[in-house]
Amino acid sequence: MALLVSCPCGNPLDCDHLELVVALSCPKCERELTIEAEDDNDRSYHAVLTVVEGPYWVGEQFVMPLGEDLTLGKGQGNWLSLESDVLAEKHCRLRFSPPGGVEIEDLSTESGTWVGQSSVVKSRLDPDQFFRVGEYRFKLEFQDAFDNKALSQASATPSKPARLPALARIETGTSLTDRLVTNRFQIARRLVLSFAWISAVYHFCVLQLSSDDALRGYEAFFVGLAILGALSYSGRHVTLAHRYLKFLSLAVLVTLAITDIVGARPLPAICALVLASILPLFTTLVPSRVLAVFAVLLGTGSTMVLAILALNSTLALVAQ
Numbered sequence: 452m453a454l455l456v457s458c459p460c461g462n463p464l465d466c467d468h469l470e471l472v473v474a475l476s477c478p479k480c481e482r483e484l485t486i487e488a489e490d491d492n493d494r495s496y497h498a499v500l501t502v503v504e505g506p507y508w509v510g511e512q513f514v515m516p517l518g519e520d521l522t523l524g525k526g527q528g529n530w531l532s533l534e535s536d537v538l539a540e541k542h543c544r545l546r547f548s549p550p551g552g553v554e555i556e557d558l559s560t561e562s563g564t565w566v567g568q569s570s571v572v573k574s575r576l577d578p579d580q581f582f583r584v585g586e587y588r589f590k591l592e593f594q595d596a597f598d599n600k601a602l603s604q605a606s607a608t609p610s611k612p613a614r615l616p617a618l619a620r621i622e623t624g625t626s627l628t629d630r631l632v633t634n635r636f637q638i639a640r641r642l643v644l645s646f647a648w649i650s651a652v653y654h655f656c657v658l659q660l661s662s663d664d665a666l667r668g669y670e671a672f673f674v675g676l677a678i679l680g681a682l683s684y685s686g687r688h689v690t691l692a693h694r695y696l697k698f699l700s701l702a703v704l705v706t707l708a709i710t711d712i713v714g715a716r717p718l719p720a721i722c723a724l725v726l727a728s729i730l731p732l733f734t735t736l737v738p739s740r741v742l743a744v745f746a747v748l749l750g751t752g753s754t755m756v757l758a759i760l761a762l763n764s765t766l767a768l769v770a771q
């Protein structure tokens with residue numbers, strides 16, 4: 452994805468050939484922005500912030516201008532204005548001043564600014580390190596100005612890899628229980644998303660089978676679609692950060708369970724309730740390892756039971 456440059460005033464700046472540009476000026480606030488730095492080996496590089504997780508902008512990369520106060524928040528006039536309910540108007544401030552690196556400062560917010568597992572007031576951010584504000588997670592990278600490849604960190608002080616509660620992919624290399632705790636949001640999300648698909652198929656088949664009325668077919672289709680949509684949407688918001696949305700999956704699953712109970716389908720109702728019960732275990736700040744293992748087993752078990760039910764009803768529908 453192309454690198455984006457934004458002025459500290461929030462004005463996005465057009466630039467087609469960033470590799471040829473050292474400085475840019477903002478037509479709105481007339482500020483002169485330096486966007487390129489040089490390391491000890493005279494290599495030119497950009498400090499780039501990548502959105503690795505969040506409701507919007509995942510994958511977008513922003514070049515950090517040098518020596519400027521770069522604010523992130525939900526209000527207009529920030530360097531990056533992020534759409535989010537949990538962020539403050541001005542949530543945190545970043546400053547890239549080579550050779551010192553990048554400094555990050557929380558602006559006294561309720562949900563905090565997180566570097567690694569800890570909430571920080573003011574901290575240094577190293578290349579390849581992640582930080583999180585609200586439901587957004589960013590990665591800082593120093594990229595070669597010519598080919599946009601990450602600079603080798605051989606010369607830099609080796610730092611412990613940042614491990615965050617919510618990762619875009621499942622980490623490998625650490626112990627299994629560590630991985631479960633670290634990746635719990637990702638695991639919970641995948642469980643809810645799998646459950647959404649399986650539940651949609653199951654309810655579609657069951658409703659199709661329950662009557663030979665032609666209208667029932669459309670009804671079954673839309674019920675399946677509604678379950679898939681609601682659970683998928685809510686599943687994407689299983690995080691620590693979001694104050695209300697993190698409980699949305701729980702609410703959707705309980706609603707689903709109630710409709711299954713009313714429709715005299717006890718087993719899928721139990722599956723939905725079991726999955727709902729594990730979500731609060733996952734969204735605690737740092738759950739114990741025992742709870743994490745317990746939650747994963749229960750969640751996987753209930754999803755598999757529903758998968759068997761869905762398979763049975765699909766076979767029955769095919770045989771009809």
Ligand SMILES: [Zn+2]
Binds near residue numbers: 459461462477478479
């Ligand atoms: Zn400007």
